[in-house]
Amino acid sequence: MSASSTDPIIAIATAPGRGGIGVIRVSGPDLSAWAEALCGQALRARHAHYLPFRNQQGETLDEGLALFFPGPHSYTGEDVLELQGHGGPAVLRRVLEDCLARGAAIGLRLAQPGEFTQRAFLNERLDLAQAEAVADLIEASSTAAARSAMASLSGAFSAEIDALSERIVQLRMLVEATLDFPEEEIDFLEKYQAAERLDAVTATLDGVLRTARQGLVLREGLHVVLAGQPNVGKSSLLNALAGEDVAIVTPIAGTTRDRVIQQIHIEGIPLHIVDTAGLRETEDTVERIGIERSWAEIARAQVILHLQDARHPDDPLDAEIVRRLPAGTPVLRVLNKMDLLDAAAPAPAPAPCGLSMVKKAGPTAAAPAPMPDPGLGSGLAVDETLQISARTGVGLDTLRARLLRIAGWTPGAESPWLARERHVRALEDARAHLALAREHAAHSDQVLDLFAEELRLAHESLCEITGQFTSDDLLGVIFSSFCIGK
Known part of the structure; x- marks a missing residue:
């Protein structure tokens, strides 16, 4: 998506047009010395400093607040500097151009759409479902959609997926142990009630899938x-x-x-x-x-x-x-x-x-x-x-x-989180693999390894939702749909 995921990046983070306040956001590793030189004074972490924004010739371009967030305790997980000034397009462009000129020595460049949130994902500040919820919250067209997007951003959807994944992993561990020590002749399915445990996981997944479909309707209409x-x-x-x-x-x-x-x-x-x-x-x-x-x-x-x-x-x-x-x-x-x-x-x-x-x-x-x-x-x-x-x-x-x-909307119902088409597809894929595993459970003597393989595939499908197994191409598609500065 970008030339380098470690380059310092900068963008205007507020919407185009005139406004009372405009925000310029900078993110990158080890920005403290550069931020101090730019602002003309040392910046306390997470403290608002009122000061003039001057260019290299000493001319005052604007005045406002500077806030410095040292990594990893920032939105992106890197050092983040935010300059909050007046929201006129001309004044924001002047401050932005000065920052780029003064940041040339450290490789500062303009951020691409969604690059701040992508870095938050890459630095494990957010998982992929939470990162997508950032865009969904911005684009929410109703109070219900905004509430559900906030629930996703807070991790409600991810927690459901992680809990399901953990139960499948526990079942996989038992299967793999049985396959590694066949001489013990353990009747795995009967001794560990694997079929019953699989049925319980499947029932839970069905509930998550129903809620996800509601969340998809709430998001896309x-x-x-x-x-x-x-x-x-x-x-x-x-x-x-x-x-x-x-x-x-x-x-x-x-x-x-x-x-x-x-x-x-x-x-x-x-x-x-x-x-x-x-x-x-x-x-x-x-x-x-x-x-x-x-x-x-x-x-x-x-x-x-x-x-x-x-x-x-x-x-x-x-x-x-x-x-x-x-x-x-x-x-x-x-x-x-x-x-x-x-x-x-x-x-x-x-x-x-x-x-x-x-x-x-x-x-x-x-x-x-x-x-x-x-x-x-x-x-x-x-x-x-x-x-x-x-x-x-x-x-x-x-x-x-x-x-x-x-x-498919139940009157009076409200999804506790939003979902996207790819989330629903991943859940449906996981459901299909669990169904095949259940079929294999009836023939454990012959195909216990196939039972284990279907559990693995179901687990991978779930992990695609939170981004544990995600292609770079998919990340490019997801984050390129974000607005610049987020």
Whole structure:
């Protein structure tokens, strides 16, 4: 990631733009003499010194606080100097450039994204899951996500993983001892209740995996696409869910020409709602481009809300739309504009509740000529119809609850820590290896060495989460996503 992991590094640690305070951070080995020369006085450890920031010619560039944190008791585990001055971009750049000029002799260079936190990981101040939690805390988009990110940073997730790893290591030690001394003819599985202990570890891992999946939803949210014919109320529904007018709504079909994306939160879960152009045949070049983009968004969706006008629930074009929806993506049929139904007319009966998915029949002979096929394959529909009014708000609470169910979120639940996709994959890999070990446990006379190997692989999968076994390439990917100065 960097030219050298021992070079002194420097960066502006506060966000770009104007602010009341700006922070410049320096980290490296043995910085005390350089920091004293830069500041013009000795710096007491972890003590705020108010002083002018002068350049080599004696000109005062700014004034503020200097704080020195000797390693290893610092964020990075190295000596760290922080200069806290005024938050104007120009003044921060002047101080930064002076520091770089005066630090040339010791090899001071600009830090790369995430390099301060990477050094904290390399110097064992944080494990990898905690280091990732630093970025998650900065990027948290809800109070629940921030709380869970803080729990991860404090080590709650890592403690769960370490406890699981320790139990697997203890079981491995017993297996390896048995393999090293086969002449003792120990019936390992029976004497040490290995199968029962393995079952207990697996049950604990299952609980951690469930919590991790909740944490993944809390961190990444759900990509929801509103699809349907023109003028069925997609933009009105987006505005209703967002609580503000983020999309233009008119009675004119084809008003929405391009996608509109809005993030909302339901019980702290981020939902990325995408309003798309109405799906229909058109000769309008601009609208056709919008429709092509709509199909592209539908292909990427995690959940599709297929909106229909409640007054025309059996429109053949809707059947044609459903036929082209991507296979395997949950689809909710949403009958909008319930408020416009004739009060004397019976409302369309909803399908049986539930989220089991069934094949949707193709278009009938009465269907219009097919639209350009987006190449998504035959669609799937969810065996559920929701009746709403985006204008009055009727049915929106039920819709929100259904979206949480599809996301796998338990209402009222909150993950004690955030998780990433790689964490979930590692836990799933460990679970698969434990399952294979359990199969081998039934044939200990023949494959005890395979039992031991599966335990080893499960242990390695868990250690990938905290970074005990991690490739340099993965570290580069993780830390390059951080902001500069952190």
